[in-house]
Amino acid sequence: MQQASHILLIGPMGSGKSTLGQALAARLGLGFIDVDARIVAATGLSIPAIFEAEGEAGFRSRETAALLAALQEPPAVIATGGGIVLADANREAIRAAGFVIYLHIHPDEQLRRVAGDHNRPLLDHADPAGQLARLQAQREPLYRALADLTVDTSAQTSEQLAAALALRLPQLCDLPGKQARP
Ligand code: S3P
Numbered sequence: 001m002q003q004a005s006h007i008l009l010i011g012p013m014g015s016g017k018s019t020l021g022q023a024l025a026a027r028l029g030l031g032f033i034d035v036d037a038r039i040v041a042a043t044g045l046s047i048p049a050i051f052e053a054e055g056e057a058g059f060r061s062r063e064t065a066a067l068l069a070a071l072q073e074p075p076a077v078i079a080t081g082g083g084i085v086l087a088d089a090n091r092e093a094i095r096a097a098g099f100v101i102y103l104h105i106h107p108d109e110q111l112r113r114v115a116g117d118h119n120r121p122l123l124d125h126a127d128p129a130g131q132l133a134r135l136q137a138q139r140e141p142l143y144r145a146l147a148d149l150t151v152d153t154s155a156q157t158s159e160q161l162a163a164a165l166a167l168r169l170p171q172l173c174d175l176p177g178k179q180a181r182p
Contacts, residue, residue, distance in 0.1 A: 071094075
């Protein structure tokens with residue numbers, strides 16, 4: 001069985017990575033790390049301000065640095081940003097670091113959740129639905145290829161999903177902090 005150093009949550013904007021991550025970490029007795037929150041804390045800038053000052057490329061290099069630093073920390077549930085899968089280096093590091101859960105979300109529900117959100121610069125767009133669809137078409141194969149488990153988050157609350165995952169995960173991987181079984 002796979003020995004997981006961390007539980008990593010990947011998936012698009014609005015799929016619930018941060019809220020589910022917090023709920024799951026509490027149930028598993030693990031720490032919780034939000035990579036986007038780490039970037040904001042390290043820079044003292046909001047994500048839109050980082051995009052404005054440094055462009056998406058600047059944000060992406062900060063994202064890689066925050067991810068790699070998080071992976072060095074004690075076992076945790078780690079919520080990533082939707083674009084973390086774009087860089088080869090991020091995918092390699094994530095694959096080596098633990099058990100990866102792809103949070104899938106139905107496009108209608110995703111749009112409902114993120115509509116009017118001004119904290120996501122990639123959605124500052126005349127056609128947010130089209131933009132989300134384009135991003136998903138590009139990223140979905142990357143999410144799928146990286147995931148050990150895919151969960152649809154469209155129809156359940158984060159608490160419901162966290163409860164179900166906390167029961168299921170011990171059958172799928174050796175959870176962080178536990179000894180690997182022979
Ligand atoms: C991004 C998603 C955001 C954040 C940034 C870029 C993306 O995180 O990292 O705005 O490229 O999809 P969430 O997925 O937590 O919204």
